[in-house]
Amino acid sequence: MKYGNVRNIKKELLSDNWYSLKKVTFEYQKEDGEWETQIREAYDRGNGAAILLYNTKKGKVVLTKQFRMPTYLNGNEDGMMVEVCAGLLEKGNAEETIKMEVEEETGYKIDKVEKVFEAYMSPGSVTEILHFFIGEYEDAMKVSEGGGAEDETENIEVLELDFTEALDMIKSGEIIDAKTIMLLLYAQINHIFN
Secondary structure, three states: OEEOOEEEEEEEEEEOOOOEEEEEEEEEEOOOOOEEEEEEEEEEOOOEEEEEEEEOOOOEEEEEEEEOHHHHHOOOOOOEEEEOEEEEOOOOOHHHHHHHHHHHHHOEOOOOOEEEEEEEOOOOOEOOEEEEEEEEOOHHHEOOOOOOOHHHOOOOEEEEEEHHHHHHHHHHOOOOOHHHHHHHHHHHHOOOOO
């Protein structure tokens, strides 16, 4: 079997404890026409969605703060991350998933979102495509305290910050999450608050 410049793909399941980790052996055709065998590992956790909640009248954004063990293992001193609301897709529907995640994590029930782009977040080892959204919120949309689903042990703190403060947190290193940086810079580039 050959796909473009890749052939003889063999997959070996290494782990399916949380999601699936596979060892993939394949042949890759180089520019000179020669084929070489390559081995990679690919982690498949499904695709996801992320959203920047914003309020232009107040000049604010809603972010979340929660503990992330992988960042702790890689030197993030307390493991806490300030992030946009995000989650894995349910039934493949990015828009419905992100609306549900917003209510679950932040307590806001929003009905209108705008997809602005999608991106692979770590294409060297993770299969995930992340769908990026923006959505405007108002105080009247608050239906609960948020904090995440109890059965998912999320323990999420909801933060409402001035947009300029959030941008400054990128500069200071308080926000080091890629999806959050991408959406905040998208808002800045596209003058959402002007």
